[in-house]
Amino acid sequence: MKGAVKIGAIIAAFAFAGAAENPSYAQDAEHGKAIFTACRTCHATDHSDRVGPGLADIVGRKAGTAPGFSYSDAMKNSGITWDVKILDAYLESPQKVVPGNRMPYGGLKNPTDRADLVAYLATLK
Template identity: 50%
Template sequence: MKKSLLGVASAIALSSSAMAQDIAAGKVAFNQCVACHSVDGNNGAGPSLKGIDGRKAGSFPGFRYSRAMKSASVNWNTQTLDTYLTDPQKLVPGNVMPFSGVADAKQRADLVAYLSSLK
């Protein structure tokens, strides 16, 4: 019994480390976002994502958000960013971001880690 529990614990640890977030890989994944979003505080076609972790959706200064995003009751954190990047229309129906989402869970986790690192 102890051996089987140890085996399960080892398998969980290995799968968790395989899914560990990689900020450098997230920065590479962000290349699909740079056409609209910056990370330096300047808005483009989309709002800057600098300091997004902990920010209320639809609140970056100087960007003209959709009504859906301005009225969304979402505060950005690792969980809400992951949910949004999975399917933007599901979390904030009616938002105008022309992006269908990131299907790959590892790539999404890396991207969220990168976004969360932007202060």
């Protein structure tokens, strides 16, 4: 019995490790809402601007096009349309995805947290 428990624990650890590396694993928008608390300093959840643009309707929006916000040339010329995959990559490393953007953020390295945050962003209408 001890061997079965040990093998079960090892399988569970591998399953969790693989899931944490897969951005589509966690789709917990409520957890994403909690993660977003750190983003509220610069971003609103509606269409109003703060230091950064409002994030309502971000999924499906062309980058650099929210009316009234003064975007960097890098963002305006990025050619990006925000979807789940590009939001995940951007939140991991904003300067890698859009070099020269003005967002002073080093990135969210935890893939599960990013997936949950993206799930929350997708609810913003």
